[in-house]
Amino acid sequence: xxxxxxxxxxxxxxxxxxxxxxxxxxxxxxxxxxxxxxxxxxxxxxxxxxxxxxxxxxxxxxxxxxxxxxxxxxxxxxxxxxxxxxxxxxxxxxxxxxxxxxxxxxxxxxxxxxxxxxxxxxxxxxxxxxxxxxxxxxxxxxxxxxxxxxxxxxxxxxxxxxxxxxxxxxxxxxxxxxxxxxxxxxxxxxxxxxxxxxxxxxxxxxxxxxxxxxxxxxxxxxxxxxxxxxxxxxxxxxxxxxxxxxxxxxxxxxxxxxxxxxxxxxxxxxxxxxxxxxxxxxxxxxxxxxxxxxxxxxxxxxxxxxxxxxxxxxxxxxxxxxxxxxxxxxxxxxxxxxxxxxxxxxxxxxxxxxxxxxxxxxxxxxxxxxxxxxxxxxxxxxxxxxxxxxxxxxxxxxxxxxxxxxxxxxxxxxxxxxxxxxxxxxxxxxxxxxxxxxxxxxxxxxxxxxxxxxxxxxxxxxxxxxxxxxxxxxxxxxxxxxxxxxxxxxxxxxxxxxxxxxxxxxxxxxxxxxxxxxxxxxxxxxxxxxxxxxxxxxxxxxxxxxxxxxxxxxxxxxxxxxxxxxxxxxxxxxxxxxxxxxxxxxxxxxxxxxxxxxxxxxxxxxxxxxxxxxxxxxxxxxxxxxxxxxxxxxxxxxxxxxxxxxxxxxxxxxxxxxxxxxxxxxxxxxxxxxxxxxxxxxxxxxxxxxxxxxxxxxxxxxxxxxxxxxxxxxxxxxxxxxxxxxxxxxxxxxxxxxxxxxxxxxxxxxxxxxxxxxxxxxxxxxxxxxxxxxxxxxxxxxxxxxxxxxxxxxxxxxxxxxx
Ligand SMILES: Cc1ncc(C[n+]2csc(CCOP(=O)(O)OP(=O)(O)O)c2C)c(N)n1
Ligand SMILES: [Mg+2]
Numbered sequence: 001x002x003x004x005x006x007x008x009x010x011x012x013x014x015x016x017x018x019x020x021x022x023x024x025x026x027x028x029x030x031x032x033x034x035x036x037x038x039x040x041x042x043x044x045x046x047x048x049x050x051x052x053x054x055x056x057x058x059x060x061x062x063x064x065x066x067x068x069x070x071x072x073x074x075x076x077x078x079x080x081x082x083x084x085x086x087x088x089x090x091x092x093x094x095x096x097x098x099x100x101x102x103x104x105x106x107x108x109x110x111x112x113x114x115x116x117x118x119x120x121x122x123x124x125x126x127x128x129x130x131x132x133x134x135x136x137x138x139x140x141x142x143x144x145x146x147x148x149x150x151x152x153x154x155x156x157x158x159x160x161x162x163x164x165x166x167x168x169x170x171x172x173x174x175x176x177x178x179x180x181x182x183x184x185x186x187x188x189x190x191x192x193x194x195x196x197x198x199x200x201x202x203x204x205x206x207x208x209x210x211x212x213x214x215x216x217x218x219x220x221x222x223x224x225x226x227x228x229x230x231x232x233x234x235x236x237x238x239x240x241x242x243x244x245x246x247x248x249x250x251x252x253x254x255x256x257x258x259x260x261x262x263x264x265x266x267x268x269x270x271x272x273x274x275x276x277x278x279x280x281x282x283x284x285x286x287x288x289x290x291x292x293x294x295x296x297x298x299x300x301x302x303x304x305x306x307x308x309x310x311x312x313x314x315x316x317x318x319x320x321x322x323x324x325x326x327x328x329x330x331x332x333x334x335x336x337x338x339x340x341x342x343x344x345x346x347x348x349x350x351x352x353x354x355x356x357x358x359x360x361x362x363x364x365x366x367x368x369x370x371x372x373x374x375x376x377x378x379x380x381x382x383x384x385x386x387x388x389x390x391x392x393x394x395x396x397x398x399x400x401x402x403x404x405x406x407x408x409x410x411x412x413x414x415x416x417x418x419x420x421x422x423x424x425x426x427x428x429x430x431x432x433x434x435x436x437x438x439x440x441x442x443x444x445x446x447x448x449x450x451x452x453x454x455x456x457x458x459x460x461x462x463x464x465x466x467x468x469x470x471x472x473x474x475x476x477x478x479x480x481x482x483x484x485x486x487x488x489x490x491x492x493x494x495x496x497x498x499x500x501x502x503x504x505x506x507x508x509x510x511x512x513x514x515x516x517x518x519x520x521x522x523x524x525x526x527x528x529x530x531x532x533x534x535x536x537x538x539x540x541x542x543x544x545x546x547x548x549x550x551x552x553x554x555x556x557x558x559x560x561x562x563x564x565x566x567x568x569x570x571x572x573x574x575x576x577x578x579x580x581x582x583x584x585x586x587x588x589x590x591x592x593x594x595x596x597x598x599x600x601x602x603x604x605x606x607x608x609x610x611x612x613x614x615x616x617x618x619x620x621x622x623x624x625x626x627x628x629x630x631x632x633x634x635x636x637x638x639x640x641x642x643x644x645x646x647x648x649x650x651x652x653x654x655x656x657x658x659x660x661x662x663x664x665x666x667x668x669x670x671x672x673x674x675x676x677x678x679x680x681x682x683x684x685x686x687x688x689x690x691x692x693x694x695x696x697x698x699x700x701x702x703x704x705x706x707x708x709x710x711x712x713x714x715x716x717x718x719x720x721x722x723x724x725x726x727x728x729x730x731x732x733x734x735x736x737x738x739x740x741x742x743x744x745x746x747x748x749x750x751x752x753x754x755x756x757x758x759x760x761x762x763x764x765x766x767x768x769x770x771x772x773x774x775x776x777x778x779x780x781x782x783x784x785x786x787x788x789x790x791x792x793x794x795x796x797x798x799x800x801x802x803x
Contacts, residue, residue, distance in 0.1 A: 002086030003063050017329050021338075023064075023084075023259075024324060027056040028339055030080040031317055032346040033093045034291060037115070041295040045354065046097040049295040050116045052079035054288040055214050057316035058254075060084055061262035062212060065270035066182060069133040069175060071538070073152035074184035075141060076116035077214055081184075085136040087120050090349025091356070098357045101439040103571050105356050109140070110439070110571040117141040121573040122537065127448025127629060129539060131172045133179075139537055140570045142561050145219075146185060146192035150527045150558050151576075153198050154534020154542070155181035156209035160277055161540060165516050167487040173539040180273045181534070183211045187285075188219020188227045194526055194558075199249075199281070201527045203240055206247050208273040214256070215285040220293045221302035234283035242278065250280045256287035257319035288315055358397050364432065365398045368407050371428040375421035381413035400436055404429070443572035444606050445706075450629035452608055453709055457657035458623075460616055460648035471615035472641035474648065475505035478619035481652025483513045486541055486626055490517040491581070493528055493545025502547060503583065503641040505615075525554035532578035533563050541626060542578050549584025549635055550594035556603060563631055564606035577629045579622065580607075583636040585677040585728060586777065589768035592638070593777075595676070595761070598733025600633065601704055608632035608658060609705040611676040616645050617702065620656030627655070637677045659706035661713060667697035670722040670787055673713060673738060675701040678728045678778060685783040693798070694791055704734065707741045714746035721753040722790055728777045731760040754794055759786050 003023050011019075034051035041049040052059070055077045063084030066072070072081070082088035092107060099111035108119050119140035124130055139151055162170050163177025185195060190213060202209045213233055217224045224231040234253045242248035250272045254265045262284070269280045288311040292299030300308065312318075324330055330338070369389050376385035392398070392406040407429050414422045445451060482489055491506065497520035500507035510518040521528050525546055532544030546552045552559075559580070566576050585595050600609055608625075610632055612618035618636045625632050648654055664679070665686055674682045679700050686696045697716050701708065717723050723742060727735040735758035742748045743756050759778050766776035773779075785802060792799040 003060060003084040020259075020324060020329050023060045024320065025338060025342065026084050027060055027080055027317060027320065028342045029090065029346060030056050030083050032342055033079065033090060036346055036350055037093070037097055038291055038295055040094070040097055040350070046115070047099070048114055049097060050076045050114070050293070051291065052077045052116070053290045054216060054311075054316065055256070056080040057259050057320050058212070058214065058256050058262050058284045058287070061259070061266040062182060062184075064263060065266040066136055067179070067270075068136060069179040070136060071155040071179065071181045072118075072138040072184070073148045073155055073181060073534070074118070074138070075145070075148055075186060075189070076143075077186065078118055078184055079116065082118050082138065087136060087138065088118065090346055091353045094350045094353030095357065098353065100353070100357045102360075103573070105353075107573075109569050112440075112569050112571060113141070114143075117143065117569075119570050119574060121570075123573050123575060127446060127450065127572065127575070129172045132538065133171075133173065133175050139534070140566060140574050142565065142569070144557070144561050145189035146194040147558065147561050148183065148185065149192075149194045149198035150530020151533040151537070151562055152181055152183040152209060152211075152530070153201055153205070153207065153527050154531040154536070155538060156202060156207035156279070156534070157205055157531055158535045158538035158540055159208050160205070161490065161516060161535065163277070165487070165490075165514070168540075169488070177208075177277070178274050180208045180210055180270060183209060185211070185213055186219060187213055187215035187217065187224060187233060188222060190233050191219075191227045197524050197527050198530065199237065199240065201522060201524055201531075202279040203248055204522060206277055207279060208277045209279045210269050210273050210282065211280065212282045212284060214287055215283060216287040216289050218289065218293070218299075218303075220297070221299075232283075234281060237281060240281070247278070250278055251283070252280070253283045253285065256284045257314055257316040259320045259323055286314055290315055361398050361400060361403070364400065364403055365392060365395065367428065368403045368432070369393045371425045372407060372410055375410060375414060375419070375425040377421050378419045379414060379417055379421070384413050385410050404432070407432075443570075444568045446567060446575065446628070446630045447572060448629055450627070452625065452628040452630045452632065452658040453706060455624050455627045455655060455658070457660070458650070458653060458655040460620065460654040461650045462646055463649045466646045466649065468644040469647050470641065471643050471645040472503050472505045472507075474615045474619055474645055475636075475641070476500070476507050476509070477647070478622065478651045479506060479509055480512070482622060482626060483509065483517060485652050488539065489541040489543065489626065490519075490535075491543040491545060492519040492521050492531060493581070494521060494523055494547045496520060496545045501545065503638075505636075505641065525551055526558050529555035529558045529563070529578075529580065532580065533558070533566075533576045536576035536578040536631070537574060543622070544578055544580050546580060546582040548592060548594075548638070549582045549596070550591045552580075552582055552600070552633075553596070556600075559607065559633075560603040564604050566606070568606055575629055576631055577625070578631050579625050580631070580633040581622075581636070582633065583638045585635070585638055586773055587638045588766075588772060590765040593766040593773065595728045596733070597704060597727070597729045598735075598737060601734055601737050604633065604705065606631075607705070608703065610634045610658065610703050612656065612702060613637065613676060613679045613700055614640055614643070614645055616648060616654075617656050619651075620654050621658070623652060624655040624658055628658075632658075635676065639677055656702065659703045659709035661708045661710075662700045662702060663697065663712070663716065664700050665696070665698040667695040667720065669695045669720055670724060670790065671697045671699060671713065671716040671720045672724050672726060672783075672787070673699045673701060673742070674726040675704070676728075678726055681778070681780050682726050682783060685780045685787075688780065688784055689787055692788070694787060696787065701738065704737075707738070708746070711746045713742050714748045714751070717742070717748040718751045721751055722794070723748060723752065723756040724787060724790065725756075725758045726778055726783055727758065728761045730763050731758070733760060735760045754790050757786065757790065759783060
């Protein structure tokens with residue numbers, strides 16, 4: 001089922017009729033799915049439902065204008081559109097509602113997202129790109145309202161880059177940059193800052209983005225009068241309208257039940273965006289929500305009788321039907337025949353989806369019951385285990401949790417026994433978990449052979465006469481090598497273009513590679529990130545620069561909700577290998593010395609988090625990441641650009657491995673673990689400790705996510721038997737995570753002769769004054785005294801107390 005439009009020129013009435021009937025069929029199918037979907041939730045088969053009823057007709061029009069290669073970035077109302085582009089059928093719709101964990105049955109997310117969150121597959125089984133120009137694409141939805149906006153900007157900008165930058169291999173991604181990125185959003189969600197930030201940025205960038213607002217006057221129960229100035233989003237955005245003197249937007253307003261007008265508006269909008277790369281806003285108003293917001297409430301509670309009556313009269317489906325009758329496309333009787341037939345098809349599709357959902361679990365239930373019965377045979381607790389088996393067997397439509405609860409609990413009856421049946425049950429549970437757990441946990445990170453920890457290290461090479469230079473020059477020259485080696489790479493951020501970033505790590509790069517590849521952006525961190533995500537989803541290799549680590553918080557929501565979940569929420573069917581470049585840690589003052597690494601570690605699982613101690617290490621990370629297919633944040637040391645480092649010869653080639661620690665100094669007495677700017681202080685302190693006879697081993701973590709994949713730190717602790725983690729985040733921040741990794745995951749507790757400790761910053765942010773750093777973050781004296789104290793406790797004779 002799809003509604004790809006023929007050209008409207010020279011179309012016969014029969015052709016026209018066929019096309020409209022096809023559209024109506026799609027829309028009725030979608031409506032029936034909504035109606036039956038709600039019932040599935042109310043009867044308990046599905047847990048939650050949020051449907052596209054009341055928004056069907058404009059989505060038909062959007063689908064007609066949507067071409068191969070185009071991208072959608074939308075929200076949970078778009079089931080009709082997805083059906084109209086042929087990306088969602090009835091059975092798949094219900095598989096989504098049930099949370100089917102098989103990607104072939106539930107292609108949107110393999111049951112990871114609630115129904116109504118749509119996606120298409122950009123990747124093959126091995127993680128390589130499909131040809132996106134030969135299919136209609138939808139980036140994977142997320143639930144946070146307006147969260148689809150930042151990425152929409154990047155999806156649209158990719159077309160501009162593909163059209164205007166020469167030398168990129170466009171084969172799988174673009175045909176002359178003709179692709180449109182189509183956004184959809186609810187009227188109430190336009191209240192979010194992300195909406196306005198994206199609208200402004202797309203106007204500045206002039207990218208082919210068509211923004212659709214589905215306006216039903218409400219956001220759950222809250223009326224437009226609390227949401228939008230003048231209760232009218234296109235009215236207040238009028239200032240964005242382009243004119244003869246200024247670039248801007250084309251803005252359309254159209255009624256959501258007016259099928260012929262909608263079709264016309266969407267065709268016109270597409271031409272403007274596709275040809276001219278001018279962003280377009282389509283405000284579709286007078287839409288309704290026949291069943292209310294979702295299955296968890298009823299709209300009778302908050303809509304007036306008059307509004308409810310109006311919604312019935314102006315329901316876009318009945319208006320379309322009426323128009324079709326008036327225009328002799330069908331009669332009322334003929335319409336009823338079509339509608340009844342669709343009702344049957346939807347019911348059949350629903351039944352098939354449920355049967356497919358239940359089947360594997362039934363088979364697994366049979367296996368589990370049999371394993372339980374075998375284990376029961378020679379057990380003194382036979383009666384109890386058989387009871388569990390019988391109870392499990394009696395469940396008509398079991399879920400996997402019930403299967404595991406029954407089998408795992410049965411082991412408790414067998415602790416004192418040994419039998420073949422018991423061993424078989426243990427093995428069955430282990431095999432079952434190994435088979436089922438990935439359905440819920442796989443693909444948080446890339447599982448392709450391009451995953452970051454699969455890219456091997458390459459050491460920097462130095463010429464005999466290699467110069468010691470300001471470290472920012474290594475960064476700059478390495479970026480130069482990167483831009484030459486990867487024509488699809490580009491960098492953008494505040495001050496990244498004309499002046500070559502605030503620390504001159506991109507000096508001269510814009511002149512050399514042009515304003516599209518090395519560009520300044522507005523001050524808008526969330527959409528800088530969105531540019532990165534969207535362009536990476538279309539095969540480019542963007543480096544999104546967030547000027548200072550302290551300001552990453554503005555983009556953190558999108559990084560966490562969108563980027564970090566992307567591979568997971570599509571079960572590996574989409575990726576966005578964007579690199580986020582930032583700089584942080586010790587400079588001065590509350591907002592230029594932040595090191596909120598614990599926050600990042602916790603919120604960014606799914607993204608690599610790299611903390612190089614110098615610019616050579618940082619440049620090596622960029623080189624590694626560009627060979628891989630995963631997103632990462634690289635935090636450069638803000639106070640390291642003017643320090644001297646030796647210029648490597650193999651720029652663009654040397655690679656810092658990801659997830660691998662480095663021992664900077666060997667030692668026998670204590671293992672000191674740190675990273676980033678603090679590491680330099682630790683190194684200095686290690687020299688001072690040596691003067692009093694303490695031989696410290698110093699390890700640079702380098703990569704917080706993933707963390708020490710070879711478990712090298714425990715090997716050091718095994719030797720020194722003492723561990724101190726030094727970190728400039730708040731107490732219990734990144735240091736708590738590091739300690740958990742080492743003590744619990746690497747089992748370092750086995751080798752410890754002293755309490756494992758952390759030395760972190762104060763709880764407050766760093767004060768500005770000259771001494772602000774000293775009194776806010778771990779200093780050399782703090783480290784010295786902490787280590788000395790630990791050694792004093794172990795051997796007071798050798799290390800008499802300092803105080
Ligand atoms: C950031 C965020 N806040 C709140 C919610 C809960 N929520 C889900 S939908 C919704 C209303 C959205 O209304 P609108 O944008 O008009 O879309 P509609 O459902 O009316 O089509 C709200 C508040 C959310 N998903 N995300
Ligand atoms: Mg709404």
